Amino acid sequence: MKILIVDDLEENIYLLETLLKGSGHKVVTAKDGAEALAKLKENPIDIIISDILMPKMDGFQLCRKCKKDNILKKIPFIFYTATYTDKKDEEFALSLGAEKFIVKPQEPEVFLKILKEVIEEYGKGILIATKEPIKEEEIYFTKYNKRLIHKLEKKMLDLEKSEERIKYLYSVLRAIRGVNQLIVREKNRDILIQKTCDILIRVRGYATAWLGLLKDEKTFAMVVGSPLGADVSRFCAQVLRGDHPPCIKKALTKKDLFMVMDRSRDCGDCSLCSLKKLHLGRNSLLIRITHKSKLFGFLVLSLEPDVCIDQEEKGLLEEVTSDIAFGLYNIELDENLGKRTHELKERVKELNCLWEISNLVEKPDISQEAIIKGTVNLLPSTWQYPQITCARIILEAKEYKTKNFKETIWKQANDIILHKKPIGTIEVYYLEERPEMDEGPFLKEERNLITIIAERLGKIIEKKQSEEEIQLHAAMMDNVAEGVYLIGLDDLLIKWTNEKFTRMFGYDPGELVGKQVDIVNAPTERTPAETRISIVDVLKETGECHGEVRNIKRDGTHFWCYANVSLFDHPEYGKVIVSVHTDITERKQAEDKLLKNQYYLTKAQEMGIIGTWELDIQKNTLIWTDENYIIFGVPLGTEMTYELFINCIHPDDRDYVNERWSAGLNHEPYDIEHRLIVNDKVKWVREKADIEFDKEGNPTIAIGFSQDITERKQAEEKLKKTLDATIETVSKIVEIKDPYTAGHQQRVSQLATAIAKELNLPPDKVEGIRIASLIHDIGKISVPTEILSKTTTLSDIEFSLIKGHSQAGSDILKAIDFFYPVAQIVLQHHERLDGSGYPNNLKGDKILLEARILGVADVVEAMSSHRPYRPSLGIDAALEEITQNRGTLYDPEIVDVCLRFFKKKGFKFE
Numbered sequence: 001m002k003i004l005i006v007d008d009l010e011e012n013i014y015l016l017e018t019l020l021k022g023s024g025h026k027v028v029t030a031k032d033g034a035e036a037l038a039k040l041k042e043n044p045i046d047i048i049i050s051d052i053l054m055p056k057m058d059g060f061q062l063c064r065k066c067k068k069d070n071i072l073k074k075i076p077f078i079f080y081t082a083t084y085t086d087k088k089d090e091e092f093a094l095s096l097g098a099e100k101f102i103v104k105p106q107e108p109e110v111f112l113k114i115l116k117e118v119i120e121e122y123g124k125g126i127l128i129a130t131k132e133p134i135k136e137e138e139i140y141f142t143k144y145n146k147r148l149i150h151k152l153e154k155k156m157l158d159l160e161k162s163e164e165r166i167k168y169l170y171s172v173l174r175a176i177r178g179v180n181q182l183i184v185r186e187k188n189r190d191i192l193i194q195k196t197c198d199i200l201i202r203v204r205g206y207a208t209a210w211l212g213l214l215k216d217e218k219t220f221a222m223v224v225g226s227p228l229g230a231d232v233s234r235f236c237a238q239v240l241r242g243d244h245p246p247c248i249k250k251a252l253t254k255k256d257l258f259m260v261m262d263r264s265r266d267c268g269d270c271s272l273c274s275l276k277k278l279h280l281g282r283n284s285l286l287i288r289i290t291h292k293s294k295l296f297g298f299l300v301l302s303l304e305p306d307v308c309i310d311q312e313e314k315g316l317l318e319e320v321t322s323d324i325a326f327g328l329y330n331i332e333l334d335e336n337l338g339k340r341t342h343e344l345k346e347r348v349k350e351l352n353c354l355w356e357i358s359n360l361v362e363k364p365d366i367s368q369e370a371i372i373k374g375t376v377n378l379l380p381s382t383w384q385y386p387q388i389t390c391a392r393i394i395l396e397a398k399e400y401k402t403k404n405f406k407e408t409i410w411k412q413a414n415d416i417i418l419h420k421k422p423i424g425t426i427e428v429y430y431l432e433e434r435p436e437m438d439e440g441p442f443l444k445e446e447r448n449l450i451t452i453i454a455e456r457l458g459k460i461i462e463k464k465q466s467e468e469e470i471q472l473h474a475a476m477m478d479n480v481a482e483g484v485y486l487i488g489l490d491d492l493l494i495k496w497t498n499e500k501f502t503r504m505f506g507y508d509p510g511e512l513v514g515k516q517v518d519i520v521n522a523p524t525e526r527t528p529a530e531t532r533i534s535i536v537d538v539l540k541e542t543g544e545c546h547g548e549v550r551n552i553k554r555d556g557t558h559f560w561c562y563a564n565v566s567l568f569d570h571p572e573y574g575k576v577i578v579s580v581h582t583d584i585t586e587r588k589q590a591e592d593k594l595l596k597n598q599y600y601l602t603k604a605q606e607m608g609i610i611g612t613w614e615l616d617i618q619k620n621t622l623i624w625t626d627e628n629y630i631i632f633g634v635p636l637g638t639e640m641t642y643e644l645f646i647n648c649i650h651p652d653d654r655d656y657v658n659e660r661w662s663a664g665l666n667h668e669p670y671d672i673e674h675r676l677i678v679n680d681k682v683k684w685v686r687e688k689a690d691i692e693f694d695k696e697g698n699p700t701i702a703i704g705f706s707q708d709i710t711e712r713k714q715a716e717e718k719l720k721k722t723l724d725a726t727i728e729t730v731s732k733i734v735e736i737k738d739p740y741t742a743g744h745q746q747r748v749s750q751l752a753t754a755i756a757k758e759l760n761l762p763p764d765k766v767e768g769i770r771i772a773s774l775i776h777d778i779g780k781i782s783v784p785t786e787i788l789s790k791t792t793t794l795s796d797i798e799f800s801l802i803k804g805h806s807q808a809g810s811d812i813l814k815a816i817d818f819f820y821p822v823a824q825i826v827l828q829h830h831e832r833l834d835g836s837g838y839p840n841n842l843k844g845d846k847i848l849l850e851a852r853i854l855g856v857a858d859v860v861e862a863m864s865s866h867r868p869y870r871p872s873l874g875i876d877a878a879l880e881e882i883t884q885n886r887g888t889l890y891d892p893e894i895v896d897v898c899l900r901f902f903k904k905k906g907f908k909f910e
Contacts, residue, residue, distance in 0.1 A: 001046040002026040002045055004048045005027060005038040006062060012051065031054070040072055051083075052084045063098050076099045076122050079098050153433055172317075178319050179324065187334060197224055210224050210299075211225070217244075247718060256288075257288050257290070258284055258286075283309070284300060320338065376392065376402060389429070395423065413449055414454040483580070486516050487577040492516065494517060527537060545565040545566070546562075547562070548563075611629075611702070613628050613704055620641050652657070656672070660672045686708050686893075731746070748857045751898070752857035753773065758901070768850060769820075769854065771818060775822075778808075778813065783801050806828075806839050855890065860907065864878045879903075
């Protein structure tokens with residue numbers, strides 16, 4: 001059985017609890033009726049054993065409340081008392097509905113026997129209270145008061161030897177009862193302490209009474225006194241100001257509960273005692289008002305001359321002050337309860353608001369905008385003064401407001417945060433001023449609430465955006481070219497695939513869902529399970545994994561994919577692995593082919609002695625392949641720079657290489673041939689590079705190749721010698737045909753080559769001009785000798801034959817591959833800028849530059865030399881000719897160079 005023991009004395013509880021537990025019962029204890037009621041509501045109780053005289057709520061009141069409760073009235077109620085011991089006390093107790101009335105003390109065996117009887121009757125269901133409980137409250141209070149009065153009368157009868165003693169005790173008890181009734185009835189602190197003073201004066205007959213409640217250890221928050229009057233009022237005001245009388249000063253330093261003050265000795269110049277009428281008595285009493293170690297204040301009584309305080313009244317006064325303290329404590333509890341109740345209601349409103357927001361979010365297909373609108377309309381009802389509250393949410397430059405919205409100075413706001421950045425604001429305004437609380441018109445809890453709502457909105461927005469992104473991603477993944485599938489991280493089962501993935505692997509839509517992921521992994525040097533474990537381990541460590549994987553189709557065909565794998569929190573599947581597969585079978589085949597080609601290329605480079613290189617222009621670091629080291633004769637692995645590269649070049653070619661490299665850095669082509677000194681031998685190399693530039697036009701990287709062309713150069717040199725010998729032979733044939741112009745072609749070649757070099761033409765163009773100049777009149781072979789050597793004026797027919805030598809020379813030479821446009825140069829060397837030349841009347845840029853150079857050199861040499869039909873006209877006449885026709889017949893730039901040669905550089909034909 002579970003038994004509730006109710007007694008305000010701990011020793012009584014201890015003895016009874018020990019006895020009952022020793023008999024196998026469970027025990028719950030309470031120190032008064034109020035605590036007992038609370039325990040009854042918290043625990044199922046089988047029997048109640050209660051004392052009667054207790055603070056706050058005595059046993060009679062507890063029994064009354066239990067028997068009025070439809071649930072508690074069924075619990076057997078036993079009174080166990082040492083205070084109310086006569087027959088009428090028992091009758092009253094039984095009239096309240098109690099099952100048993102036991103007078104303390106009882107022998108343990110007797111008490112347990114009575115309890116056993118009650119338990120047996122209770123178990124049989126025949127336990128019935130001996131009397132019907134009192135139903136009317138008035139009757140109850142009448143009987144209840146009678147029992148109190150009876151107690152008083154009994155004490156008076158015990159003192160019947162002294163009638164004054166009876167009167168004295170009666171007055172004390174009346175005062176106590178009055179105060180007790182006041183404590184039970186009055187919940188206003190001010191009225192309670194004032195009426196307490198009034199009762200003590202009126203009923204007990206003290207001269208004066210004043211009661212002060214403390215605000216802190218030395219300061220009073222409230223002081224009242226009786227009888228009411230100007231003197232008492234002044235005294236109370238004096239104490240409130242901190243001007244304490246001697247008794248208070250002493251009480252604040254001494255911790256005695258009860259102090260008797262001799263006014264003549266202890267009160268000194270106390271303003272309250274200075275009144276003449278107050279000197280009639282001798283003593284004042286000061287009692288500390290305490291409850292549960294808390295000092296509420298002091299009660300001070302001034303005694304009439306005929307009033308003496310004995311030990312019993314002292315105890316009763318201590319009981320009164322204890323009851324006053326208890327009453328003040330209950331008022332504090334009620335106030336705190338009211339405050340907590342109000343706060344609880346406010347918190348319930350706040351929770352309702354959060355709950356409503358959650359309901360909004362859970363609605364199917366609700367938009368983010370609808371959630372924000374719903375939230376802003378919920379806010380006013382959540383605040384302390386909803387009738388004057390308005391709200392606004394600003395989100396991504398858009399406002400959501402209540403209908404009564406108006407900006408005022410009474411505002412609180414909080415940012416809505418998404419991904420650690422503010423994306424909006426939630427604002428609450430009061431439309432009119434309210435009392436300042438918690439450092440402002442808004443409660444601290446409301447300031448916390450707006451922060452919570454802002455955080456909740458941030459998470460809701462993040463979730464909505466995530467859901468929208470998931471929907472978008474799902475739609476996108478269904479339409480992407482790659483195969484996509486989701487795998488549960490916990491069970492490694494396929495949760496979802498897009499259509500492309502199922503087609504890629506040869507399955508029907510949805511067929512792979514629920515299958516183990518190993519089904520799509522092909523065995524390599526590792527098993528499918530080992531491949532899966534390896535990927536999962538990398539994911540758990542880094543969160544992502546990328547690479548080529550060998551997969552297997554439904555029909556067993558192996559193929560290659562590139563997989564991008566990462567972890568993702570899916571709202572439906574939880575933690576999943578997202579894998580995006582791209583079929584790279586064709587690429588792998590191409591790579592295999594490329595590797596073979598690379599192998600062949602490497603072999604070709606080795607056989608062709610071609611090396612590649614890369615120069616980081618900003619860092620001046622040069623990377624060579626092995627072939628480059630071999631070509632340049634530098635030990636393999638040597639760290640290269642541009643300066644080291646230059647040092648490998650033939651001293652005579654370094655300026656040229658630097659010049660061409662500088663030109664390359666200015667966006668000109670870099671394709672050159674130069675010499676090296678390797679092991680005291682000369683090598684020829686060709687170098688070509690592509691130079692990359694940044695947005696500002698600064699060179700960054702150069703990538704090129706170097707080729708050993710020594711053998712080619714040697715062959716070219718040999719060929720050049722052969723060609724030169726051939727050209728010289730041809731030239732001599734022409735001179736034999738036309739002996740009067742002997743040496744003309746060689747002299748024209750001297751001048752034309754010099755002009756070409758002065759114009760900074762590339763070496764190949766210079767060489768082409770040299771060769772063409774040496775044989776430019778080869779077409780005269782087709783002209784009869786008598787015409788070439790005729791000393792008189794030529795006829796038109798004869799001159800037309802002469803003019804045909806350009807075409808004839810071109811026809812002879814065009815079948816020969818000179819690597820230069822020699823045939824065209826010979827064909828055009830008599831064309832003129834204005835179109836007056838022959839054979840094709842070409843104009844301006846239609847004439848090759850080489851032909852224009854040859855044309856100027858031919859005219860100058862011819863005019864300054866002897867001819868069969870005339871003597872030499874001299875170099876001055878020749879220069880005058882080209883000067884007069886500069887820009888008309890002859891290229892002005894070429895003319896200027898030619899004039900500069902003769903007039904400033906002293907050029908002379910050899």
